[in-house]
Structure formats: structure tokens, C-alpha cells
Amino acid sequence: MHKRAAGAGRRFESSPFVKEAGPLWKQATAAAFLDALAAGDLPGRAFNRWLGQDYHFARGLLSFQAIVLARVPRPAHATLIGGLAALDSELVWFEAHARRRDVSLDAPLHPACRRYTDFLIRAAYTEHPRALVAMLFGVEVSYLAAWSALEPKGPYAEFIERWSNPRFEEYVQALRRLAEEHHDAAGQQLFNEVLVHEREFWRMSREG
């Protein structure tokens, strides 16, 4: 068994971004899809749909993060470049899983996934770099919190472990430090919007 960052979400509840997000935090980090996945009774079809859409999302996130990297000040570079390298490995990993499970990665974008990536990439060009770091923190911390709340067992244990390991938590802590250097209303607003998109993404994964 790998070392795990079990329940990592709790360690971020003291963040002003999480506190001010109110009920959105829970809505973005707990989902019927994840409960079914952890219980081992998620239909294979729902999992494969999620896999295809999450791959699209990861590619959109890669674009977002690359643009953000070009716009943030020098001290943020190392963390964001490390994150980009990890995203690239993640795409390779998705591609291998898709081949094994015979999932097409060219499936059309679901509207929930499209709205999320359109939002990220539009914002990457038009919002202040400080607020963009808050957005990236929102994307990653909600993902960490959602997955690390699950027990790594059943048919999808490998997926649970991937997003609840200590190295991922270290990365999210580094993003948190960068984001919290400037906590303002504009950054909070965008952080909240990220959480709304996360919630809608999980709903789509469950309901199609």
C-alpha cells in the first residue's frame, strides 16, 4: 500500500478561500459519483464517460496552466512548472487507461466539461494573474479533497490513490501558499466559480 494523504481536505479548511466559499466547498468535494466509485458499485459506463471527459478536462487545464505560467511573477514559476510536468504524466496515464478500457478519447465534449474549460482558458487571458493562482488552487484543492476522502479499495483503488498521495498534497500546499499571498474579493469570486464547475462536473459524471 502506498502512503496516503487520507482526508487531506480537512487540512485546507483553515484556508480563507475555503472558509469563504461556504457550502460550495462541500458541494464541490463530495459527490454521488465518488460515493458509488468508492463503494465499488459505479456502473462501468459512468466510469468510462468520466474518464473520457476528465481527459478532455486535463488537456484544457494544461492550456490554462501554461498561459497562467506565462503571466505569473517569477517566484511562482517552479511550482507551476512542476504541476505542468505532472499533468503531462497524467495525460500519458489517462491514455494508457483509455486503451486498456477501450474508451475513445475523441468522444465529444460534454457541455459541463466544455463550460469548465472555456471558463478556465477565457479567464487565463482576461483575469489578473493573482486571481488565476487562486483559480488553480481551487481546481487542485477540490480534487485532492474529493479523492482523499475515499478509502482506496475496490476496482478503482488505483484512481483513488493517484489523487490522494502525499506528493499531490505537497503540490496543493505550495499552490495554497502562492494563492494566500493575495486573498481578495476578485480571487475569491473566481475560486467560488471553480467550485461551481467542479460540482457540475461531478453531476455530469454521475448523470450523463
Next chain:
Amino acid sequence: MGQPLHAALWDRAAELAERCVRHPFVEGLGDGTLTEEIFKRYVAQDAYFLRAYLSAYALCAARAHDREAAALLVELQQGTLGELVLHAGYARRLEIDLAGVRPYRAAAAYCDFLLRTAWHETLDRTLAAMTPCMRLYSHLGTELARRGGSERRYGDWVKTYSGEEFGRLVGRLESLLDRVAEDTPAVEEHYLYALSCENDFFTASLEGGP
């Protein structure tokens, strides 16, 4: 010779366009039964959208390959500014606060799509994303005028979009699309997705969000 690209795309969008014509929001606009409350919501959301639309024109102008295209895009921007004047008139008469508009999710999604495309993608795809809005409104205006909508409660709206001046601008935008874009799957996809956003926009205006 086949038909020009803009006409081919509009043909392929016939079902989506028809859904907009039959949308209860549009029908209410035409027969005047739409409540003032719903119309006010719509004007506020549309003004929010048009500001994104203006930015997209500006980004297109920055990418234009020649002076003729750039000049045309400036002219189209003027047309959108004219629409915003119409909205400001409604805002004064109906006491709508256009400054503090919070977009509904459908409006935000449409603006995000348009601006993502304009900033991040190519001129042809951006024009493909922008054309349906203009063509659809001209179509709706003409259709509602044919049903007598110009003489009813929202006659100003119907007259604006069924008018010759608006139709001329639509034709100019479509001629630019024909000149710049090829008939690729991405161009078609952007065109059709924009039309589906129009339909969602009407629904959100009717329902008041979320």
C-alpha cells in the same frame, strides 16, 4: 459551384434555429405576451453578453490579415455599439441596472466560449462562433415581423432586428466568414455550439437563471 459557407452552415443549423423560433421566450417577444420582468432580465443579460461580443470583434480585428477585413470588423463593432444604445434606452425606460449585472450560468458559458475562442483560437473559428448570433437575430426579427410583432409590445426590438441596416451587417459578417474560413469540422462545431448557446440563453432569461 456549391453554396457559400455561411449558407451551408445555416442550412445545417436549421433544426437548432427552428428550436429558437419556437422557443416560448421568442414567441412571447413576438406576440407581446412576455412579461416586462422577463424582458428586463433578458435585456440585462444581453447587455452583458454584448460587451463580450464587442471584445471578440476587437480580437478579430487584431487578427485580420488585411485592411478591408479590419475596416469591416470596426463597422460591425459600431453595429454592436448601436445595439447597446438600444439596450440603454430600454434600461432608462424600464429602470434596469445594466452596471451590476450578474450573468446567469448560460450567459457566462456563452461569453466564456466566445472569448476563449477569440483569445485562444483562430480568426476563422472565432467568426464561426460569432456569426450565428447575428444571423439568428436577423432571422427571428424577420419571422416575428411577418407575424405582426412590429406592431406589438416589443415592436422596437422586432423592428431593429428585422431592419435593413441589421440585415446588411449580417451579410457583411457572413461575407467575411466566407472569405476567411474553410468548411472544416471545427468551424461547423463552433457555429452549431454558438446556436445552442443562443437557445440556452433564451431559456435562462425566461426562467431567471440560475
